[in-house]
Amino acid sequence: MFHVVNLEKWERREHFKYYIEQLKCGYSITANLDVTVFKKLLENNNLKFYPSFIYCVTYNINLMPEFRMRYGEDDKLIIYDMVHPSYTIFHKDDNTFSDLWSLYDNDFYKFYDNYKCDIEKYSNIKGVKIKDNQPKNFYCISCVPWLSYTGYSTYTNDSSPSLMPIITYGKYHEENGKWIMPFTVTISHAVADGYHVSKLINSIQMTIDKFDTMLLKKL
Numbered sequence: 001m002f003h004v005v006n007l008e009k010w011e012r013r014e015h016f017k018y019y020i021e022q023l024k025c026g027y028s029i030t031a032n033l034d035v036t037v038f039k040k041l042l043e044n045n046n047l048k049f050y051p052s053f054i055y056c057v058t059y060n061i062n063l064m065p066e067f068r069m070r071y072g073e074d075d076k077l078i079i080y081d082m083v084h085p086s087y088t089i090f091h092k093d094d095n096t097f098s099d100l101w102s103l104y105d106n107d108f109y110k111f112y113d114n115y116k117c118d119i120e121k122y123s124n125i126k127g128v129k130i131k132d133n134q135p136k137n138f139y140c141i142s143c144v145p146w147l148s149y150t151g152y153s154t155y156t157n158d159s160s161p162s163l164m165p166i167i168t169y170g171k172y173h174e175e176n177g178k179w180i181m182p183f184t185v186t187i188s189h190a191v192a193d194g195y196h197v198s199k200l201i202n203s204i205q206m207t208i209d210k211f212d213t214m215l216l217k218k219l
Contacts, residue, residue, distance in 0.1 A: 002137070005069070005077040012191075016077070019190035026161025028153045028186040029197045033169075036178045038208035050087075051115040054141055056211065057167055058085050058104050058111075060203045061139060066192040067200065069163045070136065080137040083164070088142040089123055098122075098130045101138055141167040148173045152184040161188035165200075 007013045019025050035053075042052055061067045065079045072078035086101040102118045105111045122130050144152075148171040155161075165187045172181035183204070185197045 001081040002072065002078040003081075004072065005079060007077065015193070016190045019188065020160070023189075024160045025189040026155065026187060027189055028151075028184055029194065029201070030149070030151050030182055030184040031201050033181045033183045033201075033205055033208065034178055035172050035181045035208060038211055039172070039179050041212050047112070050143065051112055052108075052211075053169070053208070054085050054087055054115070055104075055108055055111050056204055056207045057141060058083070058139075059106070060200055060207060061165065062104070062106075063203070064196065064200060066196045067139070067165045067187070068137070069191045071163070083137045083139050084135055086134065086138045086140050089119070091126060094126075096126065097142075098125065098127055099140075100131050101134050139164045139167065141169075144168065144170045147171055148180075149182050152182070152186075154184075154186045161190075162186070163188050163191050165192075 007016070010016070038053075038056075039049065041047075042049055062082055068080045068083050070078060070080065082104060084101055084104045086099055088097045089100055090097050100118055100122055102111070102114045105114065118131065152168050152170075154166050154168065165185055168184040168186070170182040172179045174180075183201065185200060187197065
């Protein structure tokens with residue numbers, strides 16, 4: 001489900017028009033997340049980091065309409081009610097990757113089960129897209145677990161920047177007794193400014209800090 005943006009009444013209409021028609025600008029912001037509390041909690045409860053973190057990111061993206069925008073029919077700007085993650089899995093035998101998507105659910109356990117079922121079914125299949133019927137309301141998230149980087153940029157030639165966010169994060173490392181992880185958001189300037197990306201990143205940090213009380217009450 002989605003609704004069409006009324007551009008005439010939208011407070012960002014002039015910004016959107018400028019960055020769509022005159023300056024097709026996209027940008028990336030990289031920040032460090034403190035995953036110390038989150039990492040320990042997951043270890044104590046035998047939960048995997050990757051699906052748990054994907055959940056936290058998707059949870060927050062679904063709270064902010066700026067990160068759920070895409071062109072619909074007749075090139076109308078729409079906002080989806082919910083988006084689902086499309087994530088990468090790595091094949092160690094030949095060092096290739098595949099894109100896989102799972103249905104998001106606000107219930108952490110339901111999403112975690114969706115992820116586990118998809119991994120069990122598709123993890124040994126090779127190719128770029130390995131699960132059919134990917135919904136239009138998806139965003140991309142991937143990990144570079146071999147490197148704790150300080151900057152990251154994603155772009156495509158001869159096309160406009162993505163209205164949906166592209167999320168990338170790297171290897172966490174220990175620093176002054178804390179586990180720090182680089183986290184990058186790439187998006188079109190037409191739909192989100194630095195304010196919105198900062199709000200998203202800060203909200204994700206808050207979610208992983210309070211993951212036990214906010215989302216794991218059933219444990």
